[in-house]
Amino acid sequence: MRTKQRGPIGRPRGFDTDEALERAMLVFWEHGYEGASLANLTDAMGISTTSMYAAFGNKEELFRKALERYTEGPSAYLVRALEEPTALGVATAILSGTVRTTTRPAHPHGCLGVQGALTASDSGRGARDLLVAWRNDGCSRVRERFQRAVDDGDLPPRTDPGLLARYVTTLAFGIAVQAASGVSRDELQETADAALRNWPLS
Amino acid sequence: MRTKQRGPIGRPRGFDTDEALERAMLVFWEHGYEGASLANLTDAMGISTTSMYAAFGNKEELFRKALERYTEGPSAYLVRALEEPTALGVATAILSGTVRTTTRPAHPHGCLGVQGALTASDSGRGARDLLVAWRNDGCSRVRERFQRAVDDGDLPPRTDPGLLARYVTTLAFGIAVQAASGVSRDELQETADAALRNWPLS
DNA sequence: CGACTTCTGCATCGACCGATACAGAAATCG
DNA sequence: CGATTTCTGTATCGGTCGATGCAGAAGTCG
Numbered sequence: 458m459r460t461k462q463r464g465p466i467g468r469p470r471g472f473d474t475d476e477a478l479e480r481a482m483l484v485f486w487e488h489g490y491e492g493a494s495l496a497n498l499t500d501a502m503g504i505s506t507t508s509m510y511a512a513f514g515n516k517e518e519l520f521r522k523a524l525e526r527y528t529e530g531p532s533a534y535l536v537r538a539l540e541e542p543t544a545l546g547v548a549t550a551i552l553s554g555t556v557r558t559t560t561r562p563a564h565p566h567g568c569l570g571v572q573g574a575l576t577a578s579d580s581g582r583g584a585r586d587l588l589v590a591w592r593n594d595g596c597s598r599v600r601e602r603f604q605r606a607v608d609d610g611d612l613p614p615r616t617d618p619g620l621l622a623r624y625v626t627t628l629a630f631g632i633a634v635q636a637a638s639g640v641s642r643d644e645l646q647e648t649a650d651a652a653l654r655n656w657p658l659s
Numbered sequence: 660m661r662t663k664q665r666g667p668i669g670r671p672r673g674f675d676t677d678e679a680l681e682r683a684m685l686v687f688w689e690h691g692y693e694g695a696s697l698a699n700l701t702d703a704m705g706i707s708t709t710s711m712y713a714a715f716g717n718k719e720e721l722f723r724k725a726l727e728r729y730t731e732g733p734s735a736y737l738v739r740a741l742e743e744p745t746a747l748g749v750a751t752a753i754l755s756g757t758v759r760t761t762t763r764p765a766h767p768h769g770c771l772g773v774q775g776a777l778t779a780s781d782s783g784r785g786a787r788d789l790l791v792a793w794r795n796d797g798c799s800r801v802r803e804r805f806q807r808a809v810d811d812g813d814l815p816p817r818t819d820p821g822l823l824a825r826y827v828t829t830l831a832f833g834i835a836v837q838a839a840s841g842v843s844r845d846e847l848q849e850t851a852d853a854a855l856r857n858w859p860l861s
Numbered sequence: 862c863g864a865c866t867t868c869t870g871c872a873t874c875g876a877c878c879g880a881t882a883c884a885g886a887a888a889t890c891g
Numbered sequence: 892c893g894a895t896t897t898c899t900g901t902a903t904c905g906g907t908c909g910a911t912g913c914a915g916a917a918g919t920c921g
Contacts, residue, residue, distance in 0.1 A: 465866090465867080466866050466919045468869080468916070469917080471868070487778065488779065489779065491693055492780040492783060494780065494908070495910080505870060505871085506909085506911090507910095507911080508869065511867085511868065511869085515909080515910075516910090567778075575769065575774040576689065576690050576769075576774045576775070577694045578690055578694040578696065578699075589839075589840045592837075592840050593840055593842075619846075620846075620853055623837070623847075623849075623850045624850050624854060627830060627833035627854075628830065630836035631830055631831070631832040631834075634773055634777065634829075634836065635794075635825070637791075638791045638794050644821075645829075647822055647825075648825045651822055651860045652854075652860075655860070655861050658853045659856045659857050666888080667897080668888075668890065668897075669887085669888060669897030669898070670886070670889090670897045671897080672897090673898070673899070696877080696878070696879085697880080707900060707901085708880075709880095709898085709899065709900070709901090712880070713897085713899090714898095718879065782878095
């Protein structure tokens with residue numbers, strides 16, 4: 458058993474990978490995949506293009522890792538919301554989490570998963586498809602959670618979990634667009650509250 | 660009074676401006692403002708860059724005119740919806756119009772006003788701000804229509820027209836994002852139907 | 862130490878970006 | 892007709908795009 462901590466051979470990295478990725482995520486969040494140039498990104502990350510390519514591969518890989526970080530950071534409210542005891546609690550937590558994350562002061566407004574690459578040129582198709590999968594995966598998780606609520610008797614037996622999940626995620630994506638348009642946090646939270654007032658959709 | 664039709668002096672245009680603009684709109688719709696290159700656009704329009712600049716000014720002006728055409732074409736369901744006799748009819752028509760327009764076969768999926776430029780680099784800020792204003796203007800028109808419904812007694816006197824308008828447009832924008840993610844027309848229409856089942860929001 | 866491995870800074874690559882200069886073609890004018 | 896005006900095709904502009912080559916710096920090895 459080696460007790461002595463040995464670093465890897467060779468010159469060590471002169472920057473913190475996590476912090477650089479965080480900065481890159483913020484740039485992608487604000488400007489989108491194609492709107493964020495390598496110069497923008499490396500400037501914010503505080504490193505050169507060479508170091509970026511050595512550490513992250515290329516722009517698309519950097520985006521992929523930035524999206525993972527976004528999922529586990531600003532968008533972590535989703536997994537927490539899915540653990541709420543009731544379906545209504547889940548829906549409420551998803552929408553309020555969306556509102557808070559998409560309107561946080563000193564952060565870009567909107568959602569990286571929505572505005573990161575809703576459309577793209579040919580060269581950005583990879584990023585666009587990645588976000589399509591990200592959004593659809595989120596909807597699927599919510600649907601599975603609601604299915605469980607139906608099975609557990611938390612939701613009426615005739616409830617369509619897919620429809621409910623589509624409703625909640627549609628609201629969440631719409632809230633993200635509104636936030637990107639500058640709509641205030643309070644107004645969006647009121648909208649989210651009103652949207653769940655007749656849960657589970659009569 | 661001149662009865663004889665006289666064309667303008669100089670060589671006449673060798674292409675149809677309206678048709679070229681229609682083609683440009685479709686390219687912007689599919690790829691977004693920054694994702695659509697001049698080469699993409701002029702190829703689809705069937706003209707050279709010189710002719711495009713002579714006829715439309717520059718890329719941003721072309722986008723502005725393409726958005727106007729989109730508003731009066733694919734997005735014309737909004738003004739028609741606002742003329743429905745009841746507030747519920749307005750909301751229903753807006754959402755079903757959004758579903759149909761954002762999932763039309765042989766057209767780009769999604770909404771140009773949403774995915775045209777949700778984010779942008781510095782050079783695309785003009786287009787992004789234009790779309791922000793376009794979306795907020797749409798929401799304002801719906802709010803004014805709902806305010807009229809309150810004044811006319813069509814909606815209960817305590818109804819908040821702004822909240823209702825925000826709810827409907829949030830759903831519409833969310834539907835546009837879902838459509839861009841490949842969600843089917845039928846599923847989105849079911850979502851829209853369910854969203855209005857407890858109108859006007861209890 | 863010197864050998865080896867890895868990271869960094871600088872310069873630069875070919876491709877594409879939006880936008881133009883210029884000359885000639887195609888129309889209307891007197 | 893010739894003069895004038897406008898549009899079109901080609902060729903190209905400087906700038907930026909994402910991505911690399913290369914030499915040297917900065918570490919760990921024996």
